[in-house]
Amino acid sequence: MKASIEVTQLEKIRDDFHLGPININIEPGIVTALVGNNGAGKSTLIKTIMNLVKPSSGDIRILGSYVEETQDWQKEIAYLPQNKLGYDPFNGNQLKELIASLYPNWDDKLFNRMVKELDVNLRKNFKSLSPGMQQKLLLSLTIPRNTPILILDEPTSHIDIVSKSILLDLLAEWMEHDDRTLILATHQVEDIRKLADMVAIMKDGDLLAHTDKDSLTQSYTQYWMVDPLPSDSLPGEVKRKGSKSIVTENEVQLEQYLSQHQLNWLNKEQLSLEDTISLMLTI
Numbered sequence: 001m002k003a004s005i006e007v008t009q010l011e012k013i014r015d016d017f018h019l020g021p022i023n024i025n026i027e028p029g030i031v032t033a034l035v036g037n038n039g040a041g042k043s044t045l046i047k048t049i050m051n052l053v054k055p056s057s058g059d060i061r062i063l064g065s066y067v068e069e070t071q072d073w074q075k076e077i078a079y080l081p082q083n084k085l086g087y088d089p090f091n092g093n094q095l096k097e098l099i100a101s102l103y104p105n106w107d108d109k110l111f112n113r114m115v116k117e118l119d120v121n122l123r124k125n126f127k128s129l130s131p132g133m134q135q136k137l138l139l140s141l142t143i144p145r146n147t148p149i150l151i152l153d154e155p156t157s158h159i160d161i162v163s164k165s166i167l168l169d170l171l172a173e174w175m176e177h178d179d180r181t182l183i184l185a186t187h188q189v190e191d192i193r194k195l196a197d198m199v200a201i202m203k204d205g206d207l208l209a210h211t212d213k214d215s216l217t218q219s220y221t222q223y224w225m226v227d228p229l230p231s232d233s234l235p236g237e238v239k240r241k242g243s244k245s246i247v248t249e250n251e252v253q254l255e256q257y258l259s260q261h262q263l264n265w266l267n268k269e270q271l272s273l274e275d276t277i278s279l280m281l282t283i
């Protein structure tokens with residue numbers, strides 16, 4: 001099946017920040033979580049995909065169209081940026097009229113349901129809403145555009161626990177339609193755990209990994225030993241946690257070594273998704 005988004009040799013150089021070169025294909029029917037430290041380049045990558053930031057080099061294609069050459073792709077993609085500019089003087093009702101008129105597949109039923117479930121006040125001006133209320137209104141103005149591709153930059157920041165759970169369920173339901181593509185830039189492990197199929201990990205402008213979530217959580221195993229470990233580096237060693245605990249990326253080789261050297265272990269566990277991502281971002 002044709003990729004929804006194809007990024008080829010993309011680079012953006014801005015002062016002392018260098019994004020890329022990034023190569024990534026986002027397939028239809030897949031939820032991709034884009035994760036990384038603050039300043040890693042997630043928003044820059046998304047803005048470049050949206051043609052809001054001009055790349056220094058490389059190509060981006062959305063549903064086969066080069067984003068710099070045509071505007072055809074713009075109606076196929078709904079994007080919620082991190083910065084909310086230009087909404088302040090309008091209330092939710094006014095914003096809805098404006099946005100719904102731009103998207104031919106606007107789903108009014110979904111909009112009304114989101115507003116009700118997320119308890120969004122449509123009569124207050126945007127600027128007088130709390131940051132969480134603003135975020136919930138903007139999500140209600142973005143998801144019902146019913147485009148094949150949805151990109152949300154930190155969608156669950158600021159919003160309360162109940163609304164977050166409603167939103168994650170709504171997004172899972174939104175993905176039930178065939179061949180839709182969802183990209184979320186997020187710092188929330190819960191978003192990744194509940195929604196993501198693939199995880200793209202960024203560090204210092206580079207794409208460290210683009211892999212399916214399940215294999216990511218099988219990357220590293222932590223062992224707890226009976227006695228302190230020798231100081232030599234052991235097979236597959238990635239990290240030590242104190243003198244009696246070690247994290248490896250190669251269970252088989254480590255266990256062979258431990259057995260050959262009569263080093264007994266008490267317990268082993270695969271690292272959690274959160275610990276795996278943190279480890280990848282720190283080693």
Ligand SMILES: Nc1ncnc2c1ncn2[C@@H]1O[C@H](COP(=O)(O)OP(=O)(O)OP(=O)(O)O)[C@@H](O)[C@H]1O
Nearest residue numbers: 014015017036037038039040041042043044045082
């Ligand atoms: N408009 C801009 N002009 C110059 N540099 C910028 C601009 N926007 C972002 N940057 C720089 O680009 C780098 C990447 O920023 P970006 O916002 O893409 O990171 P991020 O991964 O989305 O971070 P966060 O998790 O904090 O949202 C940072 O060094 C940032 O200072």
